[in-house]
Amino acid sequence: MNTFRIGLIGLGGMAQAHIRWMNEAGRFRIVAVSDVNAEAMAQVGEQLGIAEDKRYADFVRLIEDPDVDAAVSVTPNNVHADIIRACLQAGKPFLAEKPFTRVFEEAVPLLELYERQPVPAMFGFTYRYTPAFRYARELIRQGKIGAVRSFSIQYLQGWGAALYGHPYVWRFDKAIAGTGTLGDLGSHMIDMARFLFGCEFEELSAQLHNIIPERLDPVTGNRVQVEVDDFASFLARMTGGIMGVFQTSRNAVGSGNQHEVSVYGDSGTIHVSTLDPDRLVWIREEEPGQLAKATLEAPKHCHVKQYEDFLALLEGSATDGLPGFLDAYRNQEVLDAVIRASETKSVVRIRQ
Structure with missing residues (x-):
């Protein structure tokens, strides 16, 4: 080999x-x-x-x-x-x-x-390589919760909260990072929505907010103005009429690395989180008028490593679900729409 x-x-x-x-x-x-x-x-x-x-x-x-x-x-x-x-x-x-x-x-x-x-x-x-997320995608594609109507997705971390006094680093520098938590964590949420449902963003409204406007520069000892967001939320409509609610923050005290999705379909719901990366929760009607809730273990074939897919790509056999060039470009397109929607306080249609 x-x-x-x-x-x-x-x-x-x-x-x-x-x-x-x-x-x-x-x-x-x-x-x-x-x-x-x-x-x-x-x-x-x-x-x-x-x-x-x-x-x-x-x-x-x-x-x-x-x-x-x-x-x-x-x-x-x-x-x-x-x-x-x-x-x-x-x-x-x-x-x-x-x-x-x-x-x-x-x-x-x-x-x-x-x-x-x-x-x-x-x-x-x-996060395309988190077993529970891959299993959720599989169950959604198999129609286990019926037609998907809406979802909520969040990605929360706590290290930027005022409680910890984290100093000024490149992630807070607009000239280097472009955006704050939006590009850092929000890009993962956007990608996960496209990955799970296989559809594109059509339009959205958004709010970007800076919670901690200044941080201490560890080199100079001076307070530096932070010009990027550390909280972002947006509402989106995707192709097929799927509606999504997105939230991300670095100021969620108690959240280490909490990326999670709840997906609501005509006949059931799926909850999945990085807090339990190998399992998901599936809620569906077991008998007429009676709901059942089960915690399912992601099967072995959902345990795929990122570099296994990179290896397949280099060998000329890109796998289903590999995050490629167009995935990254579309992601940036949505990030741009979020910024414009927040700045103009309006609903923004995504370029098609």
Whole structure:
């Protein structure tokens, strides 16, 4: 079996998770690394035994390296577009973190380039690989709750709450992140809705809000204004008339990583959450006038790893449900609509 040679771009904390996942998959070998932080590059380079001439300050050189079969990008949002563009221009397969780009204006020319010269591409919408979510998708497709009419979805974390006094980091910097919790957590909610129901967003209304307007810069010791949202909510209508309620926040005290969905159909309901990633709750009518509630274990075939799908993509056999280039682009399209709806206080139709 082939081993794919990977160039890893971005060596911050999340890179260690990707390194672990690649090691677990067993058929990836990291042969080159890139980061603007020389200290991080030296540290990870030593950790992985990467030769000095394969440690690149310029990610374009890594992408163009003929010894690199595919790139994995784990960087802040402000370089997503440049890395995707470089991979497309070099014809290099890649896996990149979400969101697709910092702002929608960066996404449009990338789609045009991709349509001219497509490249195998995957994006880090990792909750598609939570067994309970995959099982929920399967049950919905099998009609186990009848026609889906509505759903509520939320993604809550608590680390940004005033209680903890979290300092100013790049995720609070609009120039780097583009948005706050909307792009960081909200992009996962948007992707999950498209993944579960296989349909697109048609229109929405939204509110973005900043709860903590200033945070302490740990470098300068000064208070810095936060210009991005740390709470987002929106109402959406999807194709087929499915109605959705979305909420995300970093200020939910007691929520570690709480991403969950309740789906309401004509003949039943499904509840699924990262708090119980291997099980879901199914409510349906067991006998006329009598509801039954069951907790179901996700079957073995729903336990799919992200890098298993990336491996299949590189081998030319992309699997059903793999988050590809157009998934990421459509996601950015919806993020842009949420921003416009909040700014204009109006209902915004999604570009079709």
